[in-house]
Amino acid sequence: MSVYAKLTLFFSCVALVACNPKKETKTDDTAQRRRDSLETIRKAEEEARKRPRTAEDITLNKELAFDKHTLEETYPYKDTSRRFQLDKVKERLAFVENFQRTPATYGILQNHKNKNKEAPLVKKFHRNEYTRISDSLGTERYQSVPLYAVGEVDAPTLYGRDGSLVKLLSSDTVDFVKLEGVSFDGTWEVPKRYIKRIGDTVTFHRVVFVDVTNQNILTVERTGDCEWVIKSMNPATTGRHKPPYAQETPTGIFVVQEKKEKMYYYKDGTTSIEGFAPYASRFTNGAYVHGVPVNNPKGAIIEYSWSLGTIPRSHMCVRNASSHAKFVFDWARKYNSLVVVID
The missing domain is CATH 2.30.30 (SH3 type barrels.)
Incomplete structure (x- = not known):
């Protein structure tokens, strides 16, 4: 090998040795930036999980499990229109999501x-x-x-x-x-x-919404994180303010706590049984979600009434079609489902 060739090889090796630390440093910097990026993403995801849910986080799709007497989201009523207040529904569902995010008894x-x-x-x-x-x-x-x-x-x-x-x-x-x-x-x-x-193991993934302003009833079920589906959309009739016996259906959040296939009721001011309401699910005081009242203790169940979805007429209860009341009766689990009354 000539002297020139030897010198060329020597300087090439020196240059290679000199370059290697820079390559290692560049590789280390890239790896660190990748780690920093992953950590930033992890922290952002963690903060997002901790952030209270809002109505904007709630997805609400329609997957009807009960399809009789179904109302559209907005529907005609006399010379005006009524609607399901899905904005309020989403607000309340965000609240339901939030209070269940931390363990509790x-x-x-x-x-x-x-x-x-x-x-x-x-x-x-x-x-x-x-x-x-x-x-x-x-x-x-x-x-x-x-x-x-x-x-x-x-x-x-x-x-x-x-x-x-x-x-x-x-x-x-x-x-x-x-x-x-x-x-x-x-x-x-x-x-x-x-x-x-x-x-401390109960979950509230089934919610009945009653709207005392629009006189309708909506049922929803949770399918995932902030994901809910509508199971039914029906007309209802709520309680009216008429002393001394009839009272409004109170607004608020309640738990389904009792069920009766036939809820017998007295004639006002007496202890004489006047009739019954089918498929009754009690949520507060004497307030039930139930079917069409039958003014005969031995009468047959009535499916529908012209008065449903009109104005408050009940004694505090929430009347709806008897088949829908049975749907709620079977679907809303006792001590495990909520009734949310909005105005």
């Missing part, structure tokens, strides 16, 4: 027909048009549960409606249980006899 406030003892008088009360004692927010004492401010158990501050959903914050082995409202705001103490514990 759930309970239901119960005092149907004062079976767990009449609630004590609240600190500030008045008598309403029905001559019944009510708290400062208008919730009646009858069939309700006393809510005590934490550490102040001399007298309750408010009443909680029968059927309201709560999260239990303390053991139910003591006389008073500390809880956080889901159906209402705040942290309270409640005597344990008014609480039905339903555990």
